[in-house]
Amino acid sequence: MFVEIAYILLTVILYFIIAQAVMSWLIAFNVINTHNDFVRQLWDMLDRITEPLYRPFRRIMPDFGGLDLTPMLVIMIIVILRGPVLKYLAQFG
Template structure:
């Protein structure tokens, strides 16, 4: 049962990393450090967007628009962190 907990924590870590990569990549594209005309950047951007847009779209439907700032990644990061805390605090159930 410990392996199930470790797998769940690994998945949460992967989601955390993907969201942070998406945030950093969006900043680099917005400040024109990276260009979407570059094939590698476009492929990575499209791949991350395809993975995260289903999650973000559900959050965006609930959260109001705040002056052009997208709060969906922040909400998902907080949810992932909260889920990680819940799993770690209830780790005794997996033993």
């Protein structure tokens, strides 16, 4: 039961991270802008969800200027947790 809930939770977090990354590209290339209320609210929601996940890793990641690799690192950690770690834990549960 715990493994299924953890898998679903990690999948939802993964989708939020991907949505936030895509939205940041759209904003950076001026496809959408934050002057629109819906876009601003959606961006704020995604930022509030993902920022607590990024914060610990941003402290230890080197500064690459305008390139933020923190979402990619968090995605890699989630993929590892969803794959081998949860399969290993499922053997005991």
